[in-house]
Amino acid sequence: MTGAAGRTLYSQFWAKTADKECRGYKPVGHHLLDVAAVAGRYLAKNPARLERERRLSGLSGPEHVRLCAALAGLHDLGKISRPFQSQAPAFWPAALSGSCPSQDRRLSHWEATAVLLQDREIERLLKASLPTFVIDNQIVAAVAGHHGVAPDGNLLGATGEITLLRPVIGEDCIGIARSLVAELLPLLAPNALEDGDTCHAEAFSFSLNGLITLADWVGSDVDAFPFEEPEMSLEAYHPLALERADRALSAKGLVPMKHPLSVRLSDLSPRAGGSPRPMQRLADGLHFDATPQMVVIEDGTGSGKTEAALLIAARMMAAGLGEGVYVALPTMATANAMHGRLENAIRGLFDESGERMASLVLAHGRSRLARELDALSARHDGGQGREESVASRFNAWIGDSRKTAFFADAGAGTIDQAFLSILPKKHLTLRQYALAGRILVIDEAHACDAYMGEELNTLVRQQARLGGSVIILSATLGRRQRRELITAFASGRGVRQRRMQALFAAPLSEAYPLLTRYAGGEIEEHASDTAPGLARSVVIRRLGDRKEALAEALAAAGRGAAVAMVCNAVDSAIAMHRALIDAGHPPHRLTLFHARFAMGDRMATEEKVLRLFGPDSGSGDRIGQILVATQVVEQSLDLDFDLMISDLAPVDLLIQRAGRLWRHRREGRPLAEPVMGVISPDPADATEIDWLGEVLGPAAYTYRLPGVVWRSARDLFQNGRLETPGDLRPLIEAAYRLEPDDLPQALAAAHDASLGNDYAAVTIARNNTIDPGRGYGDVRRVSLDEEIGTRLGEETVTVRLARRSGGLLVPAVRRDGAGVGLDWALSELSVRKRWLLAGAAILDGGGLPAPRDPAARDAARGLWPEWERTIALYEVDSDGSLATAQDMGLFYDGVGGLRRQSVSGA
Structure with missing residues (x-):
């Protein structure tokens, strides 16, 4: 025919x-x-x-x-x-x-x-x-x-x-x-x-x-x-x-932008360009050809890693290694902050002299909420604020779906969005194809646990196989993880087995700060000086229990110090906050910040924290202020405290927390030197597996790495100081040793068990992710009832909070000028399902505590879009209690977040 x-x-x-x-x-x-x-x-x-x-x-x-x-x-x-x-x-x-x-x-x-x-x-x-x-x-x-x-x-x-x-x-x-x-x-x-x-x-x-x-x-x-x-x-x-x-x-913004052939640091950040940090100067000296490659930057917090990475990304794009840039971060909050920094840098990344401006997107589960809040802010300031600039760059076609967000010229989002490209999910290849056209910048890489670390290795391998390039940023990356990332990239580039064995065996530099570069041949390593003002000596003081920590915080605040108290668990933070109130600390000089707030209240608290402790805070803002927080302040927020008090945690996390001490130059600090108090029993007394439980309570079980935590305590208390950057590598490498020969007998078996858990997590990740060495036809199909997550951990649920108004349930958190859909989104929070179920005997159809008034709940949910109607909804009574079918002792307000009545003062 x-x-x-x-x-x-x-x-x-x-x-x-x-x-x-x-x-x-x-x-x-x-x-x-x-x-x-x-x-x-x-x-x-x-x-x-x-x-x-x-x-x-x-x-x-x-x-x-x-x-x-x-x-x-x-x-x-x-x-x-x-x-x-x-x-x-x-x-x-x-x-x-x-x-x-x-x-x-x-x-x-x-x-x-x-x-x-x-x-x-x-x-x-x-x-x-x-x-x-x-x-x-x-x-x-x-x-x-x-x-x-x-x-x-x-x-x-x-x-x-x-x-x-x-x-x-x-x-x-x-x-x-x-x-x-x-x-x-x-x-x-x-x-x-x-x-x-x-x-x-x-x-x-x-x-x-x-x-x-x-x-x-x-x-x-x-x-x-x-x-x-x-x-x-x-x-x-x-x-x-x-x-x-x-x-x-052209209309959909899919024709690549031109890239300036010569990019200066000042084009990306005038502040950084005026006084470049050593790592930024090192990045400025790099030159690239058309060979896909990986760059790893290890430097301390506040060292300008992000600007160095953007400068390298710009040079890579000019060399034909990518048409855009995507920055992947561990949390939505850090992604939101990075989105703003990209907005400031975008004119240096792209030549906008042509027919269109570069597109910029935010890609995470709450990106729509962030965009609507931007638009709301713009209306309130007469359209003269940030939204005008963001909106002019926002490509609607790209922004309609997180699957296609990576096709924007520049984007910031959570690492989870990138991980979806290597999980057997629908349209994974669309994400892969988009990322392969972007310089993939992975920030805070040390934040990955064993499961996420294996996902990261697979992501890097697939990016390399498809001809993409990668930049890795970290303040506290272990040598083993650095080697795994390099070999993953080499594997993706098709390096032969004999050469791979040489990469495994090659000694890696112990210098810090360090820039590592790999393009398929030898590993290049470039040591960098420490940025002026970042080298510091922090006093490490062991605090035997929470009462001692409470006294230390109150005494410092009484002298006018800005104090941070970081707890490993939300309930511990809530209890410490209550104890400070009971001790008479003025509530207006006390802030609680954790992840169990409704989104609107959490955003407002974050803004308050940045105002009180950020780089632009004045002495009048800071005097006698105490922040009680969880890990939400650990990464990417530019905060500055006079005194840090922290629960014992793995040493890399303690280093991150210590990085919030004396971060900016200030005259007349009320303390003589930076001090970090660590709440911990004496590691010499670790004769039982549960040696932390009596002192830290529920916060003792957040990090199930007994050997790592004990070694962190041993070495920090033994030294009495944290010298940065000199102590960073030795402390991290010592803490994460696989061998148990230096551990107390009571912890050796538990350490081996934790390693076994990590190996199991890696195995699960390998089973869950695709094999880049096989083809698309071998990607297994996922059944409709099978959910493969980007993170391994306890199941969480999304909950919306409401208040009664004229017989109807309305959003508990409301913002002037916002529509009802935005208010409901601002009234959401995520919580561990097991925590929410504790003590619940009367369950709803979704396996969650039943509401007291299911008819009112169903009437409110009936007005939501269909895909939102399975979200749990609970009414908050006038006294703050959650109206459930049985008295579960749950309370919520914008000061303390969601908590149980049983959480009392420390």
């Missing part, structure tokens, strides 16, 4: 129906050309990316473009099938025998594509025009599986399932599909493409599927690709598709 007659037949098969003008349908052939045009033009407009990506196929740049366009042009071939065509009876093709049957759901159109691509005649056509490696299960999976998951393994290879499904598609449809392929291929690959250098089919399958998914997303926009008469020939339609693809890519 060739020529005009053949064209008449396949033009009868619809791919899309009812555009805005209700002009019938778009035939399959036209839609295939739309998507092929987007894929080809996207690569052609991204020459630096094309140069990196072509190495996966082994072809030249122009040949790689034609190959990807041709394969994208086959992605919906399965729409020429009886089951698909039966979905729109009004457009049932006259070319098919019989009337339109009832819809057959045994085979989706993308599964039919997989079957058709393995038809012998279609395979013969492909071999005649395209390299032989396209006849590969992984490539078939990549082309067909563009709806988020790969075809089932039974649909790949010579299986009986394929033979059984051919009649479902229809032999008449198979014949028409052959004729369509025969006419498409000469348009998309006019000259036969021969095999080039070695093809990395597994890696190429991930990249190809990401590209096709993106191209299908853009090519399915009926505004950008309007319908034409179905009888229009493919030859006549093809130029229209190419022209429309160019316009669509």
Whole structure:
């Protein structure tokens, strides 16, 4: 079926129906050309990316473009099938025998594509025009599986399932599909493409599927690709598709920005450029070619690591290693802060002299809330605030979905969003493909536990396999983790086994601060000086119990000091806060900050904390102020205290907390020198496993690393001081030794058990993540009831809080000018499910404590969007108690957060 007659037949098969003008349908052939045009033009407009990506196929740049366009042009071939065509009876093709049957759901159109691509005649056509490696299960999976998951393994290879499904598609449809392929291929690959250098089919399958998914997303926009008469020939339609693809890519911000060839630190941060830190000067001296690479920066808090990383990212982009930058951070709060710093740096990262401004997005679970709050702030300040700038850069198409957020020119978000690219989730390849076009900056890498650490290794490996580059930032990265990251990147770059063994055996520098660079050859290590003012000597004082800590804090505050008390557990922080009130400390000079606040109250508290203890705080703000907090102040918040009191924790975390001491130059501090008091029993008395329990209570069990915690106490108390940066590496390496030979007998077995737990977490992570060495077709399907998380830990639940108003439940936290949807989001908090269930006998249908008034609850939830209606909702009575079906002693207010009545003073 060739020529005009053949064209008449396949033009009868619809791919899309009812555009805005209700002009019938778009035939399959036209839609295939739309998507092929987007894929080809996207690569052609991204020459630096094309140069990196072509190495996966082994072809030249122009040949790689034609190959990807041709394969994208086959992605919906399965729409020429009886089951698909039966979905729109009004457009049932006259070319098919019989009337339109009832819809057959045994085979989706993308599964039919997989079957058709393995038809012998279609395979013969492909071999005649395209390299032989396209006849590969992984490539078939990549082309067909563009709806988020790969075809089932039974649909790949010579299986009986394929033979059984051919009649479902229809032999008449198979014949028409052959004729369509025969006419498409000469348009998309006019000259036969021969095999080039070695093809990395597994890696190429991930990249190809990401590209096709993106191209299908853009090519399915009926505004950008309007319908034409179905009888229009493919030859006549093809130029229209190419022209429309160019316009669509530009309109959606998918044409890469130009990058300044020479970037200075002052272009990214005028403050840093005026007085560069040593690590920033070291970064300024680096030069890059087009070889993908990894850079690891280890330096203390406040050393300017972020600006150094952005400078390196800018240089990498100028060298063709990426078209944008994505900064991944451990928490939403740190991501929010980084988003603002990127906003200030973006004009130095991109040349905005062209037709558009660079796009900037925030990608995490609460990014929509952050954007709405920005917009609200802008309305309150007459539109003169930060939102005007952010909104001008915000690309709506990109921002609609966290799956596509990585396609923005610059973005900040949680590491969890990046981890979703290496978990077997829908559309993982779209995230991978976007990240491969970005310089991936991973901040606070030390914050990863064993499970997240293995995810990070897999993420780095896949980024390297797809031609991407990575920058790792950390203040306290252990040598073992540094080596694992380097070898993960080397593995992704295809380094041979013998060379990998040499990397494992190569000695790593113990210098600190340190910049490490790896581009596939030798490991480069560059020691850096410590930034002026960051080298310090902190007195370490052991406090035997919380009463001693309480007295120390009150005495220092009485002398006008700004004091931080950091507890490992929320309930411990709440108890300490209560004890300070009972001891008579003025409430207006006392703040409690933890993660168990409703979002609006937490944001307000964070703003207060930054005002009282941030870099711009004055002596009048700080005098006698005590902050009681949990780990929420440990990373990325620029806070400055005169005295730090902390629960005993792993030494790297204590170092982070100590980094909040005397952080900025201030005249007339009320204390003679920086002091950190650590609440802990004497480590010499550790004759029992539970040696911390009596002193720290629930906070003793936050970090289940008994050997690490005991060694941290031993070495810090033995030294009596923390000298930075000189002590950092020795303390961290000593604490995280695997061997138990220096531990008290009572802790040796527990230490081994904690190592076993870590090994188990790594095993779980390996089972949960994809194997970058295998292809897209081998990504396992996740069942509907299986939830794979980016973090391993106790189950948490989201809860919304409400108050009674005129018989109705309304959001407990409200902000002037906000809509009700935003107020409900501000009234949310996350809490450990086990903690919430403690003592609950009457449970709701969702397995949570039942509300006292389920009818009012259901009436309020009925007004929410459908996807939010499973969120738990509890009323807060006028006395602060949570109105549950039984008295559970739960209370909430904006000062103390969610707590139990049983949490009393220390």
